[in-house]
Amino acid sequence: xxxxxxxxxxxxxxxxxxxxxxxxxxxxxxxxxxxxxxxxxxxxxxxxxxxxxxxxxxxxxxxxxxxxxxxxxxxxxxxxxxxxxxxxxxxxxxxxxxxxxxxxxxxxxxxxxxxxxxxxxxxxxxxxxxxxxxxxxxxxxxxxxxxxxxxxxxxxxxxxxxxxxxxxxxxxxxxxxxxxxxxxxxxxxxxxxxxxxxxxxxxxxxxxxxxxxxxxx
Numbered sequence: 001x002x003x004x005x006x007x008x009x010x011x012x013x014x015x016x017x018x019x020x021x022x023x024x025x026x027x028x029x030x031x032x033x034x035x036x037x038x039x040x041x042x043x044x045x046x047x048x049x050x051x052x053x054x055x056x057x058x059x060x061x062x063x064x065x066x067x068x069x070x071x072x073x074x075x076x077x078x079x080x081x082x083x084x085x086x087x088x089x090x091x092x093x094x095x096x097x098x099x100x101x102x103x104x105x106x107x108x109x110x111x112x113x114x115x116x117x118x119x120x121x122x123x124x125x126x127x128x129x130x131x132x133x134x135x136x137x138x139x140x141x142x143x144x145x146x147x148x149x150x151x152x153x154x155x156x157x158x159x160x161x162x163x164x165x166x167x168x169x170x171x172x173x174x175x176x177x178x179x180x181x182x183x184x185x186x187x188x189x190x191x192x193x194x195x196x197x198x199x200x201x202x203x204x205x206x207x208x209x210x211x212x213x214x215x216x217x
Contacts, residue, residue, distance in 0.1 A: 001047065001068050001069070001070045001071075002044060002070040002071045002072045002073075003071075003072060003073045004037060004038065004040075004041030004042065004044075004070075004071030004072045004073040004074070005037070005038040005040075005041050005071055005073075006035055006036055006037040006038050006041055006043060006069065006071040007035075007036050007038075008021070008033055008034065008035050008036075008067075008069050009033070009034050009036070010023065010031050010032065010033055010034075011031070011032045011034070012025075012029075012031065014031075015031075015033065025061045026061070027061065027062060028060065028061065028062060029060070029061045030058055030059075030060055030061075031058065031059055031060075031061055032056055032057070032058045033046075033050060033056065033057055033058075033059065033067055033069075034055055034056045035055045035056075035069040035071070036055070037071050038071070040073060040074050040076075041071045041072060041073055041074060042071065042072055042074055043055050043069065043070070043071055044070040044071065044072045045069075045070055046067060046068065046069060046070070047067075047068040047069075047070060048065075048066045048067050048068045049065035049066055049067050050067035050068070050069075076111050076112055076113075077111075077112045078109040078110060078111055078112065079109065079110060079112060079146045079147070079148055079149045079150070080107055080108070080109050080149045080150075081095070081099075081100065081107070081108055081109075081110060081116055081144065081146060081149075081150055081151075081152070082106060082107045082149075082150070082151040082152070083095075083100055083102040083106045083107070083118065083151070083152050083153075083154065084102075084106065084133070084151065084152070084153045084154070085102060085103075085106075085153075085154050085156060086132075086153050086154070086155050086156075087126075087129055087155040087156045087157050087158075088156075088157065088158045089122060089123070089125070089126030089127065089129075089156030089157045089158040089159070090122070090123045090125070090126050090156055090158075091120055091121055091122035091123055091126055091128065091154065091156040092120075092121050093106075093118050093119065093120050093121075093152075093154050094118070094119050094121070095108065095116050095117065095118055095119075096116070096117045096119070097110075097114075097116065099116075100116075100118070102154075110146045111146070112146060112147060113145070113146065113147060114145075114146045115143055115144070115145055115146075116143065116144055116146060117141055117142070117143045118131075118135060118141070118142050118143075118144065118152060118154070119140055119141050120140050120141075120154045120156075121140070122156050123156075125158060125159055126156045126157060126158055126159060127156070127157050127159055128140055128154070128155070128156060128157075129155030129156060129157045130155055131152060131153065131154060131155075132152075132153045132155065133150075133151045133152045133153040134150035134151055134152050135152035135153070135154075
């Protein structure tokens with residue numbers, strides 16, 4: 001009985017249940033029954049004319065009797081996946097299937113053998129530097145197999161401020177309060193510097209957006 005599996009054997013021999021679950025014994029015979037759970041089950045206890053929670057029980061056959069062994073299916077083992085955000089930048093790591101949202105929730109237990117995908121998302125002032133620990137690589141996504149407790153580290157690096165690189169005499173098409181033209185999405189530091197240069201009377205002629213490198217600190 002129960003949702004697990006197992007076998008029962010008797011001493012003296014006669015019962016081997018799984019397959020042979022009934023045997024006749026002389027009146028007064030003391031029969032010991034031993035329950036053995038299957039690999040993914042556990043023995044819970046005896047019911048009916050046998051009692052107790054130990055795998056072996058003894059019954060006196062002074063009448064027809066029925067003993068029931070209850071086996072329960074074991075829950076599959078679980079392992080903990082931990083995430084640590086390192087570096088001087090900021091970002092979050094989320095998991096698929098759900099469970100980790102680090103930032104705040106950086107640990108989750110998963111069934112043994114589960115494949116968990118982690119996705120790193122740097123904030124607007126940071127760059128993703130790569131995975132270390134149980135996770136490897138520089139892609140934003142990585143997949144880890146949970147066959148033991150594991151820890152993955154995501155590195156986020158803070159972006160340095162950048163300065164504009166432009167030359168007098170180049171054309172710059174941009175959209176300022178008093179000048180219309182093409183609008184480029186570029187770092188604020190560049191736009192501010194160019195506006196300042198225009199306001200001081202310098203003529204900027206730039207064909208393309210200024211190059212602004214984004215080194216990390």
